[in-house]
Amino acid sequence: MNKLVKNERVMMILIPVVSAILGLIAGAVIMLLGGYDPMLGYQSLFDGMFGTPKAIGETIRAMTPLALAGIAVAFAYKTGLFNIGVEGQLLVGWLASVWVGYAFDLPAVIHIPLAVLAAAAAGAVWAFIPGFLKAKFHVHEVIVSIMMNYIALYTTSSLIRTYLYAGNEKSYDIKESASLASSFLAQLTDNSRLHYGILITIAAAIVMWFILNKTAKGFELRAVGFNQHASQYAGINVGRNIVLSMAISGAFAGLAGAMEGLGTFQYMGTFTAFTGTGFDGIAVALLGANSAIGILLASFFFGGLQTAAPQMNFMTGVPSELIQIVIALIIFFVASSYLIRWVLGRAGKGGAK
Amino acid sequence: MNFLEVLAIIIPAALYSAAPLIFTALGGIFSERSGVVNIGLEGLMMFGAFTGIVSTLLLQDSLGAWAPWVAIVIAAVVCAVFSLIHAVASITLKADQTVSGVALNFLAAGLSIFLIKKIFGKGQTDFIQFRIDKVSIPGLSDIPVIGKILFSNVPITSYIAIALAFAVWYIIYKTPFGLRLRSVGEHPMAADTMGIKVVRMRYVGVMISGMLAGIGGAVYATSIATNFAAGTIAGQGFLAIAAMIFGKWHPIGALGAAMFFGLAQSLSITGAQIPVIQDIPSVLLTIAPYVLTILALTGFVGRAEAPKALGVPYEKGRR
Numbered sequence: 001m002n003k004l005v006k007n008e009r010v011m012m013i014l015i016p017v018v019s020a021i022l023g024l025i026a027g028a029v030i031m032l033l034g035g036y037d038p039m040l041g042y043q044s045l046f047d048g049m050f051g052t053p054k055a056i057g058e059t060i061r062a063m064t065p066l067a068l069a070g071i072a073v074a075f076a077y078k079t080g081l082f083n084i085g086v087e088g089q090l091l092v093g094w095l096a097s098v099w100v101g102y103a104f105d106l107p108a109v110i111h112i113p114l115a116v117l118a119a120a121a122a123g124a125v126w127a128f129i130p131g132f133l134k135a136k137f138h139v140h141e142v143i144v145s146i147m148m149n150y151i152a153l154y155t156t157s158s159l160i161r162t163y164l165y166a167g168n169e170k171s172y173d174i175k176e177s178a179s180l181a182s183s184f185l186a187q188l189t190d191n192s193r194l195h196y197g198i199l200i201t202i203a204a205a206i207v208m209w210f211i212l213n214k215t216a217k218g219f220e221l222r223a224v225g226f227n228q229h230a231s232q233y234a235g236i237n238v239g240r241n242i243v244l245s246m247a248i249s250g251a252f253a254g255l256a257g258a259m260e261g262l263g264t265f266q267y268m269g270t271f272t273a274f275t276g277t278g279f280d281g282i283a284v285a286l287l288g289a290n291s292a293i294g295i296l297l298a299s300f301f302f303g304g305l306q307t308a309a310p311q312m313n314f315m316t317g318v319p320s321e322l323i324q325i326v327i328a329l330i331i332f333f334v335a336s337s338y339l340i341r342w343v344l345g346r347a348g349k350g351g352a353k
Numbered sequence: 354m355n356f357l358e359v360l361a362i363i364i365p366a367a368l369y370s371a372a373p374l375i376f377t378a379l380g381g382i383f384s385e386r387s388g389v390v391n392i393g394l395e396g397l398m399m400f401g402a403f404t405g406i407v408s409t410l411l412l413q414d415s416l417g418a419w420a421p422w423v424a425i426v427i428a429a430v431v432c433a434v435f436s437l438i439h440a441v442a443s444i445t446l447k448a449d450q451t452v453s454g455v456a457l458n459f460l461a462a463g464l465s466i467f468l469i470k471k472i473f474g475k476g477q478t479d480f481i482q483f484r485i486d487k488v489s490i491p492g493l494s495d496i497p498v499i500g501k502i503l504f505s506n507v508p509i510t511s512y513i514a515i516a517l518a519f520a521v522w523y524i525i526y527k528t529p530f531g532l533r534l535r536s537v538g539e540h541p542m543a544a545d546t547m548g549i550k551v552v553r554m555r556y557v558g559v560m561i562s563g564m565l566a567g568i569g570g571a572v573y574a575t576s577i578a579t580n581f582a583a584g585t586i587a588g589q590g591f592l593a594i595a596a597m598i599f600g601k602w603h604p605i606g607a608l609g610a611a612m613f614f615g616l617a618q619s620l621s622i623t624g625a626q627i628p629v630i631q632d633i634p635s636v637l638l639t640i641a642p643y644v645l646t647i648l649a650l651t652g653f654v655g656r657a658e659a660p661k662a663l664g665v666p667y668e669k670g671r672r
Binding site: 030034082084129133137139140142143144146147148149150151154155158272273279282283286319321322323324325327328329331332335336337338339 | 462464584644
């Protein structure tokens with residue numbers, strides 16, 4: 001046991017798993033305190049996550065933007081940057097994808113990639129700004145990103161109202177030639193809203209892994225994340241890598257927006273509040289230990305929890321906000337891994353005697 | 354409409370919407386001056402608004418018009434305790450402070466609506482019967498010209514907020530406590546060597562920020578929103594963070610920034626009545642605070658420097 005605790009790789013898996021379990025236990029306690037039956041609550045929750053083909057389809061659908069948001073957060077994190085602006089980058093990506101999807105008439109083979117790339121480009125531009133300001137003026141990226149989130153929120157809804165407004169608080173629908181919706185995947189999962197975006201998501205996870213672990217540029221990015229001064233000394237252009245990392249991270253976030261715009265909704269609403277997906281991305285990246293596979297698993301878990309929450313509410317009366325509480329607690333547990341390490345370390349020592 | 358009449362609309366409206374921002378931004382100063390980033394202000398404000406409304410609803414039958422005032426005090430206490438979660442995670446357990454703050458926001462949003470649904474059986478509360486009313490201050494409001502602009506139609510909480518900003522300035526810059534607070538945020542090891550309890554000071558900083566953000570949220574709820582639902586606090590806390598930074602972590606600066614943001618906010622609502630401003634698209638006024646904050650950080654509007662040890666957990670004996 002003691003040996004296991006010292007092994008970083010094992011801890012990387014152990015901490016998220018223990019945190020998720022602790023979070024679910026805390027959720028059960030809250031249900032008990034609220035006078036609900038936790039067993040019944042979790043049973044209907046897991047039923048809603050993967051009890052039927054449709055539930056699985058919806059879980060995977062909900063997972064796509066979450067995974068991309070998580071990839072965006074994790075990518076920046078590897079370069080030592082905290083991209084809390086995924087939400088704003090997602091919104092501008094969403095708008096760009098819907099605009100291209102609505103305004104052009106093209107064959108699907110060109111239209112879909114164009115709309116997807118537009119989303120990625122918009123997200124990249126939005127993230128470039130905090131990256132550039134960090135590299136050039138040493139302004140903390142967290143604060144700039146938060147401000148950029150609000151600018152994105154109000155600007156996108158104003159742009160939709162001015163140029164794309166179809167009434168009823170939404171933009172026009174995108175053309176069918178830009179849609180990621182798939183009748184094949186929908187049929188496979190009993191008419192869920194599952195769409196081809198999941199393929200883009202998996203590809204993005206592979207791209208992230210490949211860039212970071214298999215290219216010289218990725219090595220530079222991670223080196224900057226480990227130690228900026230050492231990297232500078234070794235001749236790496238720290239500023240340029242910061243900007244690049246933010247832009248790539250923003251591109252992933254923009255893709256998350258395209259998943260909503262071209263896949264699930266086919267339009268964009270005039271939001272007055274954040275979607276929350278960008279912030280959930282932070283939770284996903286943390287729980288997934290910033291690794292590609294971990295993020296896919298974590299987003300599947302969180303996506304499932306979120307899609308199943310209404311069903312749990314319907315079946316057992318537990319307010320669906322319970323899920324938000326559980327996710328918040330899981331973030332606390334992962335972030336406070338110090339505590340889990342300490343407890344596991346203690347347990348290990350006790351066992352060795 | 355002449356210029357003075359315009360001012361008589363704009364200024365009271367700005368003071369009105371600035372009060373919650375001022376309280377919360379002042380709270381942020383305590384936390385960040387002690388070296389702990391507090392992105393959780395948004396969640397703390399939300400929990401303050403929640404506590405404020407629920408307490409008012411419970412107390413209004415027995416206390417009448419005093420209910421919202423008592424509710425604000427309750428919110429202050431509850432949020433000081435609630436902020437302990439952030440303190441324990443980020444100070445004792447050395448969690449990433451930004452992450453912990455984000456988690457606190459999630460938790461506040463989830464928990465408050467969960468409890469509302471549990472208590473009231475629906476997603477929003479009823480409207481409170483007694484709110485913190487706008488008053489005209491007797492005597493002062495009769496002063497020609499400025500009386501109507503500065504002392505009419507403003508809730509008392511706005512004046513309390515302004516007075517508090519000066520009090521906070523005194524505490525932070527003129528008392529031993531303030532000096533210790535700033536020192537653990539600038540150079541915790543030096544402070545530790547001088548016998549200042551770094552961890553305790555940081556806990557105090559975070560709890561005061563929780564208290565003030567709770568007051569800010571409750572003031573917003575009992576004077577502006579008058580009920581509580583999921584969207585009641587949407588970005589107010591982040592706007593307060595922006596005000597704190599735009600004000601360069603200085604109480605009077607934060608006061609000015611919060612008033613200015615309050616002005617921008619009220620202009621985007623009342624602007625339709627006012628010539629010239631009605632021609633500016635309201636989105637520009639809405640995003641102005643955020644754009645200005647970025648410019649302030651970049652140095653175009655005077656450079657803002659954060660406390661040196663901000664965001665760094667303190668570990669004894671580490672250099």
